[in-house]
Amino acid sequence: MNLPRPLSHSSITLYNECPQKFKFKYVDKIPEKPKHFFSYGQSVHLALEFFYGAKEPKAPSLEDLLKHFREIWVKTGYRDENHEAELFEEGRQLLARFHDKHAKSYHVPFSVEYGFTFEHEGIPLTGKVDRIDKLPDGRLSILDYKTGKKLAAGRLDLDAQLTMYQFACESQLGAEVGELIFYHLPTLKEHRTVRRGAPLVKELTTRIVATAEGITKERFDPKPTENACRWCDYKPLCPIYKDQYAGMPAVAAKASGEPELAALVDAYGDALAKAAAAKAEADAAAAALSASLKKKNYVRAFGERFEVSSSPAVKWEFPDKKKVLDLLKTAGLYEKVLAPSAPLVNKLVEDKALDADLRARLTELGERVESTDLKLKGL
Secondary structure (H helix, E strand, C coil): CCCCCCECHHHHHHHHHCHHHHHHHHHCCCCCCCCHHHHHHHHHHHHHHHHHCCCCCCCCCHHHHHHHHHHHCCCCCCCCHHHHHHHHHHHHHHHHHHHHHHCCCCCCCCEEEEEEEEEECCEEEEEEEEEEEECCCCCEEEEEEECCCCCCCCHHHHCHHHHHHHHHHHHHHCCCEEEEEEEECCCCEEEEEECCCHHHHHHHHHHHHHHHHHHHCCCCCCCCCHHHHHCCCCHHHCCCCHHHHCCCCCCCCCCCCCHHHHHHHHHHHHHHHHHHHHHHHHHHHHHHHHHHHHHHCCCEEECCCEEEEEEEEEEEECCCHHHHHHHHHHCCCHHHHCCCCCHHHHHHHHCCCCCHHHHHHHHHHCEEEEEEEEEEEEC
């Protein structure tokens, strides 16, 4: 389906609130002004990703957490330096309270910042779940952090974002979701609810299809409301309000008239193009080098400036992940691969102790891809 980008909860919400604003942002690609609440929220989320990103059952120290917070702090969108300093300190205090509450009972989550990309009825969907934990009964607990001052009453039981996360995780991970949580960070309070029933999931999928249809048919009529339009960055461009801004400079979709910005845009584009060309050149050199080493039966070689070593690498590619998970469930091996990454399935297929019949059935579902891992170092 010809969409300007995969649909996410936020882009679906934006289209349904105002199709014209969706067009400005995702079709015309006109950037909005940075907002302090987005920068603050992103900074806190990145800090908590660091906190739960450890692979050991031990929490990072408070000192390391706050150091990381300072390093990743997003500095855009604040009114002035005092406003930024005020929110930075607020974030530090929030993280200190969070660390005090959770460090002693620390656990390694099932997944942190789980990114998903899949299709529903040919419609590409994407998103990222803040945290997934595994419940004692094997089901999943989905947690979404909220940094806003208040959490609207009744939102938890109907929120489409949590429904999207449940739909994505059950579709991609093959495990049932047991509970959904909004973690309100200012109060350090978890608001829990049970998994979404079929009617809410159906409502979501219907909305996904309707949104994709509206976008592909270029239905971008504005939906003006007093509150939304008051703060909209695109108001000077909007056909509803453009007469109010006659004679005033509009928000520029291009950097014309701003040579410094234009130079930065071009520099960034040139750098990306060079990086892409360099990667293509490196991939071609790696393929030629791997073929030459294999032909000569060498595992190590030297140039004038570099040394390379090679080792065989095998991976399996499974186009139908659900069939693989169903088969592993039947064989009682589901727990070994229940994770959002393919390497565990690859390891299982290559395990010599795996039942031969199960191996044969798994290999029918996938394709064995052999390659060579190269390790390069300077001389």
